[in-house]
Amino acid sequence: MKLNRRSFVGAIAASTLAAPMVRAGGHGTPRVVVVGGGAGGATAARYIAKDSKGAIDVTLIEPTRTYYTCFFSNLYLGGFKQMDDLGHSYGNLASAYGINVVHDWAVGVDRDAKTVTLAGGGTVPYDKLILSPGIDFVDGSVPGWDLSSQNAMPHAYKAGSQTELLKAQLMAMPEGGVYAMVAPPNPYRCPPGPYERVSMVAHYLKQNNPTAKILIADPKPKFSKQGLFEEGWEKHYGGMIERIGPDFGGENTSVDPAAMTVDIDGDVNKVDVCNVIPAMKAGRIAEIAGVTDGNWAPVNAVDMSTKADPDVYVLGDASQQGDMPKSGFSANSQAKVCANAVRGALTDSRVFPAKFSNTCWSLIDTNDGVKVGATYEATDEKIAKVDGFVSQTGESAELRKATYEESEGWYSGITADMFG
Amino acid sequence: MSSSVFLSGAGIAALVLAGAVAVATANRDRQELATAEAAIGAVHAERDVLRAKVSELQETVQEHAALEERIRELEAALQDRDAASQTAEDAAEDSEDDPATVLAGIGDAENGKTLFRQCSGCHEIGAGAENGVGPHLNLLFGRKAASIDGYRYSDSLMRAATNGLEWHADTLSDYIADPRTFASGTRMSYAGMKDDADRRDLLAFLRIYSDNPADIPEADPTAVGTDHSVDPEILAIAGDAEYGEYLSSECTTCHQASGSDDGIPSIVLWPEEDFVTAMHAYKEKVRPNPVMQLIAGRLSNEEIAALAAYFKDLEE
Numbered sequence A: 001m002k003l004n005r006r007s008f009v010g011a012i013a014a015s016t017l018a019a020p021m022v023r024a025g026g027h028g029t030p031r032v033v034v035v036g037g038g039a040g041g042a043t044a045a046r047y048i049a050k051d052s053k054g055a056i057d058v059t060l061i062e063p064t065r066t067y068y069t070c071f072f073s074n075l076y077l078g079g080f081k082q083m084d085d086l087g088h089s090y091g092n093l094a095s096a097y098g099i100n101v102v103h104d105w106a107v108g109v110d111r112d113a114k115t116v117t118l119a120g121g122g123t124v125p126y127d128k129l130i131l132s133p134g135i136d137f138v139d140g141s142v143p144g145w146d147l148s149s150q151n152a153m154p155h156a157y158k159a160g161s162q163t164e165l166l167k168a169q170l171m172a173m174p175e176g177g178v179y180a181m182v183a184p185p186n187p188y189r190c191p192p193g194p195y196e197r198v199s200m201v202a203h204y205l206k207q208n209n210p211t212a213k214i215l216i217a218d219p220k221p222k223f224s225k226q227g228l229f230e231e232g233w234e235k236h237y238g239g240m241i242e243r244i245g246p247d248f249g250g251e252n253t254s255v256d257p258a259a260m261t262v263d264i265d266g267d268v269n270k271v272d273v274c275n276v277i278p279a280m281k282a283g284r285i286a287e288i289a290g291v292t293d294g295n296w297a298p299v300n301a302v303d304m305s306t307k308a309d310p311d312v313y314v315l316g317d318a319s320q321q322g323d324m325p326k327s328g329f330s331a332n333s334q335a336k337v338c339a340n341a342v343r344g345a346l347t348d349s350r351v352f353p354a355k356f357s358n359t360c361w362s363l364i365d366t367n368d369g370v371k372v373g374a375t376y377e378a379t380d381e382k383i384a385k386v387d388g389f390v391s392q393t394g395e396s397a398e399l400r401k402a403t404y405e406e407s408e409g410w411y412s413g414i415t416a417d418m419f420g
Numbered sequence B: 001m002s003s004s005v006f007l008s009g010a011g012i013a014a015l016v017l018a019g020a021v022a023v024a025t026a027n028r029d030r031q032e033l034a035t036a037e038a039a040i041g042a043v044h045a046e047r048d049v050l051r052a053k054v055s056e057l058q059e060t061v062q063e064h065a066a067l068e069e070r071i072r073e074l075e076a077a078l079q080d081r082d083a084a085s086q087t088a089e090d091a092a093e094d095s096e097d098d099p100a101t102v103l104a105g106i107g108d109a110e111n112g113k114t115l116f117r118q119c120s121g122c123h124e125i126g127a128g129a130e131n132g133v134g135p136h137l138n139l140l141f142g143r144k145a146a147s148i149d150g151y152r153y154s155d156s157l158m159r160a161a162t163n164g165l166e167w168h169a170d171t172l173s174d175y176i177a178d179p180r181t182f183a184s185g186t187r188m189s190y191a192g193m194k195d196d197a198d199r200r201d202l203l204a205f206l207r208i209y210s211d212n213p214a215d216i217p218e219a220d221p222t223a224v225g226t227d228h229s230v231d232p233e234i235l236a237i238a239g240d241a242e243y244g245e246y247l248s249s250e251c252t253t254c255h256q257a258s259g260s261d262d263g264i265p266s267i268v269l270w271p272e273e274d275f276v277t278a279m280h281a282y283k284e285k286v287r288p289n290p291v292m293q294l295i296a297g298r299l300s301n302e303e304i305a306a307l308a309a310y311f312k313d314l315e316e
């Protein structure tokens, strides 16, 4: 049946029809369903609705009414942003772009019937399904920790109440206490994220609890922007931060949430805050839809369609696409390529070549911003890196300040691009 | 001598003739005297001529010395001017690093408007401003010195421009304070505005017409397409605005379609030529921002034209 449909679409594309063509399976307006209203999903929904001007019916399924961005949530921990600064509502996507926003969980996908089942009971039919559910955690990746421990040892790797909890714990630390972080193994969302977080926690502690210590247990030998972070930590927070990498057993870490201890290669540390960031995998719904292979959903680079099903697309963190880091910027970039392709497949709009890019800014201390970025292209195998850059150690204070200001501009830009 | 030998050989005849000889001698002496006197007169005359020549020459030499002195002065002035433009360049670089040093120079535009009356005899500014006696002053901030097409600048200013002089708050302030110290050969026949506060006010007024360089270091040099060194063939490419719309989605992750410019400059409603010029400057890595170098670096000429065509009319 899928083969038939594809050859049908191919035949239409080859014919020369003057009137705008709509390719919906036997019903009127073609239907796109987007699951997950984050960096990937909100952008995809908005672009398809905006550019198709009513020619495509767009439904966005997202359980939360306010999306709190993970990006800049570390700055909230550092005291640079308020929680309210990070929250965005879906009202505008509904009112200004005519998107049907359904606040519910998607709990099932029937790829033959082409429907999505909601936790509330209904089903939503689609011609094209776009999944951008972000991440979930790999069970057992940090021995002693599971989701039921997230109140004692928060991950704060999905923004919102977890972030607030971690901040509250940070503020409640006794004088000279220890903040521990169990860093995740690759691949995970936002490669510089844990280290920006350490910087922001250190910034907070330096002001409020200067004798406190930060202990990082890290399974990775290297991490993103390492030279820049280590330079900054030395400069701003000398002596406060200790990182134990795999050469000293950092990968052999377990926790005991009841006792508030972290065991790093047999060395048991009593800590006051323990921020466990476990190994990650695609948001559950991708697995439920049957489009994952292992932890992630492999996709075709040209349009982000899954290898498993040409009518199901996976964006952002959940996708396994090649060289792009899992970031909000990447998810947003992929969403626009996907939106263009989906629109082209469902109407007669022009399809342009895929182009991707990413830049991740991180804040190390007040006005000390750094960035890393790259451009990417679609090849047959993957999204492949074309060219990249990273901030340099020893940059002037002025440049670092400008970089931070740039990141604030970017935040306004991307959230406007997602939510209109 | 030979004649006296002859006389001694002639004996008596010499005695007879002695008186006549004496007369003849006296005559000859008189003649000789006259000749000598005439010669002396000639020498004197010649000496006078020479003296005149000498004094003439002395005057010339003095003139030369004066000219040499003037040349030295001019050379010194040139060096000062180069140094000034170098300082200006350094200052411009410094100020790029520290926006505060630039922005500290900004005063009361209202008073600046009144002060501008001193300039308006030669300079136009605002909508429809054209070159007159002096060049128009729109988009002055961030502009390369002596860069308005169709205006004939002094060599002095042209050279300063070649040395990298750009108009920013600090360089403009120095120039307006004392045009000739800043660029000795400038055609701007204006004595200078000596009062610091007045200059700040005037600059505040001028800045209004400079694409609002906002409060960000990037915006002043980048918000206007300054160097029009792009191949005219590239500038002539007609952009495919629909393709531009698709490509623009890569820009709007950071640059807001609404034109807001906090931290990241606005890119909407730019004249196409400025947009294309700016993008090529990033592509060629003439402009420094590494994100923009990357993005522009892989855009083809057609794609840049497409983006320019799309953004020129974008209004949300």
Ligand SMILES: Cc1cc2nc3c(=O)[nH]c(=O)nc-3n(C[C@H](O)[C@H](O)[C@H](O)COP(=O)(O)OP(=O)(O)OC[C@H]3O[C@@H](n4cnc5c(N)ncnc54)[C@H](O)[C@@H]3O)c2cc1C
Pocket (backbone or CB within 6 Å): A035, A036, A037, A038, A039, A040, A041, A061, A062, A063, A064, A067, A069, A070, A071, A072, A073, A074, A104, A105, A106, A107, A132, A133, A134, A135, A156, A157, A158, A189, A190, A193, A194, A197, A283, A284, A285, A315, A316, A317, A318, A326, A327, A328, A329, A330, A331, A359, A360, A361
């Ligand atoms: C601390 C931290 C800092 C970060 N900083 C940056 C940064 O500076 N720059 C940057 O670019 N990126 C940053 N990131 C990464 C960025 O947040 C993610 O990469 C990005 O959000 C991924 O987008 P996404 O669409 O894949 O997932 P998300 O944005 O997480 O969106 C997923 C959405 O799907 C919804 N969802 C999940 N399952 C279902 C379901 N079954 N039914 C319906 N809805 C569902 C969720 O509620 C959620 O709203 C950071 C991340 C963290 C944790």
